[in-house]
Amino acid sequence: MTTTVQTLEAMERPPVSMGSRLEGELLEVSMGPQHPSTHGVFRMNVALEGEIVRKLKPVFGYLHRNHEKIGENASYLGSMPYTDRLDYFCSMTNNWAYALSVEKLAGIEVPERAEYLRIILAELTRLQNHVSLLGFLLNDMGAWGTPLMYAFRDREKILDLFESLSGSRMMCDYMRFGGCRVDASPEWLARAKSVVDIFPRFVDELEQLIVGNEVVIARTQDVGKVSPELAIGAGITGPMLRACGVNYDIRKVDGYGFYPRFKFRIPLGEHGDTYDRLMMRVLEMRESVGILQQALPQIPAGPIINPKVKIRAFRPPVGEAYGRIEAPKGELGFYLISDGGPNPYRYRVRPPSFINLTILEDMCLGHTVADVMVILGSVDIVMGEVDR
Amino acid sequence: MIGTGILRGMAVTARNFVGSYFDKERLITVQYPEERDPLPENYRNFPFLIYDGNDPQAGLRCVACKICEKECPPQCIYIVKSEDKKPDYMGKPQFYPKVFDIDISVCMSCQICVEVCPFEAIKMDKDFELSRRERFDALLMRKDDLAKSNDYYHRIHPIEAAAVDKNLTDAAAAAEAKKKAAAEAAAKAAAAKAAAAKATQEPSTPRPSEATTEATGSS
Numbered sequence: 380m381t382t383t384v385q386t387l388e389a390m391e392r393p394p395v396s397m398g399s400r401l402e403g404e405l406l407e408v409s410m411g412p413q414h415p416s417t418h419g420v421f422r423m424n425v426a427l428e429g430e431i432v433r434k435l436k437p438v439f440g441y442l443h444r445n446h447e448k449i450g451e452n453a454s455y456l457g458s459m460p461y462t463d464r465l466d467y468f469c470s471m472t473n474n475w476a477y478a479l480s481v482e483k484l485a486g487i488e489v490p491e492r493a494e495y496l497r498i499i500l501a502e503l504t505r506l507q508n509h510v511s512l513l514g515f516l517l518n519d520m521g522a523w524g525t526p527l528m529y530a531f532r533d534r535e536k537i538l539d540l541f542e543s544l545s546g547s548r549m550m551c552d553y554m555r556f557g558g559c560r561v562d563a564s565p566e567w568l569a570r571a572k573s574v575v576d577i578f579p580r581f582v583d584e585l586e587q588l589i590v591g592n593e594v595v596i597a598r599t600q601d602v603g604k605v606s607p608e609l610a611i612g613a614g615i616t617g618p619m620l621r622a623c624g625v626n627y628d629i630r631k632v633d634g635y636g637f638y639p640r641f642k643f644r645i646p647l648g649e650h651g652d653t654y655d656r657l658m659m660r661v662l663e664m665r666e667s668v669g670i671l672q673q674a675l676p677q678i679p680a681g682p683i684i685n686p687k688v689k690i691r692a693f694r695p696p697v698g699e700a701y702g703r704i705e706a707p708k709g710e711l712g713f714y715l716i717s718d719g720g721p722n723p724y725r726y727r728v729r730p731p732s733f734i735n736l737t738i739l740e741d742m743c744l745g746h747t748v749a750d751v752m753v754i755l756g757s758v759d760i761v762m763g764e765v766d767r
Numbered sequence: 768m769i770g771t772g773i774l775r776g777m778a779v780t781a782r783n784f785v786g787s788y789f790d791k792e793r794l795i796t797v798q799y800p801e802e803r804d805p806l807p808e809n810y811r812n813f814p815f816l817i818y819d820g821n822d823p824q825a826g827l828r829c830v831a832c833k834i835c836e837k838e839c840p841p842q843c844i845y846i847v848k849s850e851d852k853k854p855d856y857m858g859k860p861q862f863y864p865k866v867f868d869i870d871i872s873v874c875m876s877c878q879i880c881v882e883v884c885p886f887e888a889i890k891m892d893k894d895f896e897l898s899r900r901e902r903f904d905a906l907l908m909r910k911d912d913l914a915k916s917n918d919y920y921h922r923i924h925p926i927e928a929a930a931v932d933k934n935l936t937d938a939a940a941a942a943e944a945k946k947k948a949a950a951e952a953a954a955k956a957a958a959a960k961a962a963a964a965k966a967t968q969e970p971s972t973p974r975p976s977e978a979t980t981e982a983t984g985s986s
Contacts, residue, residue, distance in 0.1 A: 457840035460877030525780060532795055543807035546891070552877050560882075561809060588779045591772030691838065691883050 405433055408748070412441045416519045416752040419762030423739070423751070430747045435740040439733070439766055446767035450726035455481055455556070455693050458726065462713075463550040465728065466764040468508050471500040471541070472706040474554035479635065480702025480713040481556045485695035488685055493558035494637045495678040499571065500541075500553065501636075501704070502667040502674070506578060507537040508707035509660040509667075510585075512759050516657060517589060519756040520598050526588060533581045536574045543567060556693065558684030568675060575671045582664050590661070599654035603742040603754035606651065613738045617709025617731050618663060619758060622648035622655040629705040636704075641670050656757040694721055708732045708759050728767060732760040808926055811891035813871045814880055816913045823914040825853065828888035831864040835880035835889055843873035844880065869913060871897065872906040887931050893923045 411422035420441035426434035446465065450458045462477045463470035475497050482489065489497075514530030538548040544567055545551040545560070553560055563571075589595050605615070607623040620627055628645045630638040646662035648655030697719045703712035709731025716725040735758050742758075743751050787793040797804055818826035831848040847866035855861040880889050892915070899905035921928040 453840050454838065456879060457838065460840055460875055460879065529783070535795070539807075543809060546807075546809040546811035546878070547876065550875070550877075560878075584779055588776045592776050593769055593772050596772070691834065 418760055421762055432743045432746055435743050437739050442762045442766035447726050451723055454721050460552045463552055464763055466761045467549055468761055469504045469707050470551045471504040475501055476704045476711045477713050478554045478556055480700050480715050483702045484700035484715050484717055487557040487688055489558055490682045491679050492681040493683045495674055496559050496563055498636050499674050502670050503537050505667045505707045506664055507534040509664050510534045513660055516756040519752045540571055557688035562683045572675045578668050586661055598753055602653045602750050604652045614734050618659040619656055619735050622659045623651035624649055629710055641673050643670050653753055653757045706731055709735055730764040733765040736760055806893050810893050811878055812876050812895045813874055813892050814889050815892045815915045816889055817917055817920055818914050819917050828886050829864050830861045834883050838879055838883045841873050841875055843870045867910040869908045871908055890920055
């Protein structure tokens with residue numbers, strides 16, 4: 380009887396054990412998965428000495444839903460709406476990354492207007508992602524409500540644009556292989572222009588609200604430092620890498636789409652701490668506004684989709700392709716192997732926020748529990764993408 | 768001086784708060800059930816089946832070709848094809864769906880069924896207030912629940928519906944013209960052949976679903 384009871388107990392124990400439960404001075408705390416600041420179902424096993432983090436183990440997988448296996452069983456087109464659900468804040472860039480890799484695989488040309496539309500939508504996505512990230516980050520720091528509501532107010536304008544173009548606020552499912560699904564009307568472009576034109580005003584307001592704030596500075600400066608060597612070694616990408624001062628942006632490196640046609644700068648941080656990561660988002664928003672102001676007036680007329688691409692019975696040739704873009708969170712890549720059939724033989728996602736999350740322990744060691752939430756918030760994770 | 772940053776932030780909050788009393792632009796919330804923002808033309812939520820005319824069952828455009836069932840990514844469509852044929856809204860004998868179910872608790876409104884449908888028979892709805900009190904079957908939409916009239920379609924997607932109607936009439940006119948030309952050609956051929964044998968062949972119609980049918984009776 381007693382042995383059975385012990386086995387049951389062993390089964391109910393959390394899967395990751397630090398092996399030091401109340402041993403010595405360390406106290407093991409399980410944060411999450413139902414923690415309001417973990418941005419979804421994410422768990423950390425934290426070993427504390429007083430209030431200082433001595434060990435930290437991230438535990439993923441609570442939102443795992445077989446995305447890659449579904450992608451191998453669905454047709455190429457059928458995977459497109461599933462990519463919306465990866466990082467549900469930025470469905471447009473997810474669509475683009477997937478469309479880009481299929482276009483690479485099958486050698487599909489994209490019309491000029493569609494490329495412009497993709498850039499416009501990707502930059503709008505970057506704006507709304509960074510805006511909501513800043514809101515959430517301040518929420519994690521204890522600025523309850525106000526910055527988040529201001530952020531969501533302006534994010535909503537961009538989501539309205541997405542809704543009137545693609546039919547859905549977040550699950551856009553907008554891009555297709557060889558172009559885009561619906562054309563943008565002149566009214567839509569005018570509306571987008573007016574939203575973009577007043578956006579810097581909002582960035583100014585947010586900056587005024589937070590950047591000089593002494594509490595924010597005290598909470599973020601010198602917190603969660605990442606060295607450039609560690610960031611490169613761990614494969615960190617996106618604003619997190621650039622906050623360490625590494626100049627690496629796939630928009631410049633690969634020059635996919637029509638990005639080489641636009642003039643924009645890559646903001647770089649210096650210290651790699653949370654404050655730099657926060658400021659990186661503010662500066663990137665300004666650059667995105669710049670790209671949009673260049674792209675919206677010069678969008679050419681023409682078709683939006685390559686007419687040669689079949690919707691049904693789409694079969695790319697045998698081969699493999701890796702398409703990657705600079706998603707708001709970092710490098711988002713799709714790796715596809717085709718065996719000539721209607722669905723991919725292998726479908727692999729390289730999610731930016733999952734890989735950025737792997738150095739969470741290195742960032743958090745030596746900081747307090749309250750700082751863990753701020754550091755986690757500055758990584759910018761979406762669990763839909765981390766667990767897939 | 769320490770504290771100025773906080774004060775500057777408070778000024779922003781105060782400006783927003785006081786401004787909301789004077790500036791209508793700052794009041795952005797909509798008191799939802801009482802007042803509603805109009806939905807954009809492209810808004811999409813869960814598909815429905817279109818019928819022409821007044822009879823929801825006889826007028827269905829769907830011919831049970833099962834393409835949407837095959838292409839649906841989450842596999843939420845279930846169709847049973849009829850064994851017999853019924854005249855459709857244009858008077859042609861067509862197969863019809865004996866069963867057409869969409870489980871909208873599975874559907875993710877991706878619009879792929881709409882894109883692949885060659886008959887413009889399935890379109891996206893705009894109805895989003897779909898909560899149900901029942902626990903199980905209420906979200907499984909049967910053929911009767913899904914069938915909605917073309918007028919309804921015109922009401923919810925006016926621009927798109929007009930384009931679709933134009934396409935359909937163009938296609939019908941083109942089909943009519945082709946049929947006429949084919950009939951004339953056949954008549955000529957038949958006249959030429961008439962000396963040798965009597966004419967037996969009727970022209971086949973251009974609709975793909977009719978390709979399998981026997982081409983004996985003219986419609």
